[in-house]
Amino acid sequence: MKARVHVTLKSGVLDPQGKAIEHALGSLGFSGVGHVRQGKVIELDLVETDRAKAEASVDAMCKKLLANTVIENYAIELEG
Numbered sequence: 001m002k003a004r005v006h007v008t009l010k011s012g013v014l015d016p017q018g019k020a021i022e023h024a025l026g027s028l029g030f031s032g033v034g035h036v037r038q039g040k041v042i043e044l045d046l047v048e049t050d051r052a053k054a055e056a057s058v059d060a061m062c063k064k065l066l067a068n069t070v071i072e073n074y075a076i077e078l079e080g
Contacts, residue, residue, distance in 0.1 A: 001046045001080040003058045008039035013071045042066055
């Protein structure tokens, strides 16, 4: 089974990297881009075949390591 975790900053948290991307896009002539927020995607190959157990395991991984839940949100996608 594969898991994909999308980690993004919570709204209200400053995003200097997103702001830098926004300015760079404007400098490159992409004037139609508004506010930019950046995040990360983490892909995991899991041995677990039980969907509920896999989701619970990945959720625990997110809370303990993959996301800083004070300033970040995360969403889990499972395939397989």
